[in-house]
Amino acid sequence: DAKTTQPPSMDCAEGRAANLPCNHSTISGNEYVYWYRQIHSQGPQYIIHGLKNNETNEMASLIITEDRKSSTLILPHATLRDTAVYYCIVRVGRAGTASKLTFGTGTRLQVTL
Amino acid sequence: DGGITQSPKYLFRKEGQNVTLSCEQNLNHDAMYWYRQDPGQGLRLIYYSQIVNDFQKGDIAEGYSVSREKKESFPLTVTSAQKNPTAFYLCASVEYRDDLAGRQFFGPGTRLTVL
Numbered sequence: 001d002a003k004t005t006q007p008p009s010m011d012c013a014e015g016r017a018a019n020l021p022c023n024h025s026t027i028s029g030n031e032y033v034y035w036y037r038q039i040h041s042q043g044p045q046y047i048i049h050g051l052k053n054n055e056t057n058e059m060a061s062l063i064i065t066e067d068r069k070s071s072t073l074i075l076p077h078a079t080l081r082d083t084a085v086y087y088c089i090v091r092v093g094r095a096g097t098a099s100k101l102t103f104g105t106g107t108r109l110q111v112t113l
Numbered sequence: 114d115g116g117i118t119q120s121p122k123y124l125f126r127k128e129g130q131n132v133t134l135s136c137e138q139n140l141n142h143d144a145m146y147w148y149r150q151d152p153g154q155g156l157r158l159i160y161y162s163q164i165v166n167d168f169q170k171g172d173i174a175e176g177y178s179v180s181r182e183k184k185e186s187f188p189l190t191v192t193s194a195q196k197n198p199t200a201f202y203l204c205a206s207v208e209y210r211d212d213l214a215g216r217q218f219f220g221p222g223t224r225l226t227v228l
Contacts, residue, residue, distance in 0.1 A: 034215040043117075043203050043219030044156070087155070091215035100171070101215060103148075103155035 004088045009108040012082075018075040020107050022088030025069040031092050033064060034101070035073045037084040044087065044103070047073065078111045085109070116140065117220035119204050124225045126198075134189045134223045136204035143209050145187040146217065149173060150201040159202075162187055191225065198227045 005023040012018040024033065034049040048055055048062045050071075055062045061074040075082055087106040117138045126132045138145065144163050148156040158171030162181040176195025181187055187206075191198045201224050205217040 032215055041201070041222070041224075043205070043222050044217075045219070046216050049215060089215065100146075100158060100161065101156075101217060103157075105153070105155050 003102075004090060004104060006086075006088050006104065006107045008105065009110070011110050011112060012075075012078045014079055014111055014113055015077055018078040018082065018109055018111070020073040020075075020086050020088075020109065021070065022073070023070045024088070024090050027068050027090050028092070031090045033062065033068075033071050034089045034091055035060070035062065036087045036089065036103075037082075038087070038106070039081075039084045047086075078109075080111050080113070083109060083111045117204060117206055117218055119202075119220035119223050121223060122221065124223055126225070126227050128227055129193045131193060132191050132198075132225065134191065134202055134204075134225070136187045136189065136220060138185055138187075138204075138206045138218070138220075140206055140208070140218060141184070142206035142218070143184070144207045145181070146205045146207075147171075147177070147179065147187070147189045148203045148205065150203060150222075156203060159189065198225060200225060 032049050032051050035047040036044040038044040048060050050062045064071045085106040085108050087103050089101050120135045146161040147159040150156050157173050159177050160171050160179040162168035165181055165184050168179050168181050178190045201222050203222045204220040207217045
């Protein structure tokens with residue numbers, strides 16, 4: 001699976017959009033981009049994933065560049081409850097095999113008043 | 114309400130004792146996983162199981178053992194051979210679909226402290 005690079009920390013004012021970048025320059029054509037977040041002392045929570053098209057759900061939007069070498073997770077109106085560590089992971093989508101995920105150290109997002 | 118449960122939330126043990134962490138899921142997922150997390154670090158894979166009665170070592174399996182006798186249960190035993198067992202342990206499961214192969218559902222975790 002491709003390796004990802006994320007900034008170690010970011011700040012965002014409450015109510016503003018939080019844009020979290022991820023670099024995955026070695027991504028292969030069949031690898032999906034997944035985003036998880038982990039609030040302190042809890043299990044990670046799935047946020048969103050995509051292959052090549054931009055995706056949006058009730059939690060966030062995922063923008064993947066045309067060459068797929070980087071992506072951005074967007075939290076449109078960050079709240080204090082969004083303070084967490086955000087992990088970007090790339091994973092081959094292949095059912096029938098163990099979906100081993102490699103969690104790096106992620107980006108620590110601090111939302112402030 | 115479907116999900117993954119882990120018990121207990123906090124666990125204290127004396128050095129040299131084996132301890133078993135519970136993980137149960139009612140999501141009907143085939144695959145289950147155990148991760149370990151140390152302070153300020155990412156998650157590291159201990160063991161995983163794709164089907165009942167089958168499991169494979171992850172990246173840091175030494176000092177741990179697992180069993181998978183039922184689809185919904187995947188207990189982890191931390192043995193006395195694990196040199197530094199104090200950590201946050203997370204269990205997860207996943208559905209078998211190509212487009213969801215990376216969407217793991219995590220339990221709330223068990224924080225183990227060895228005194």
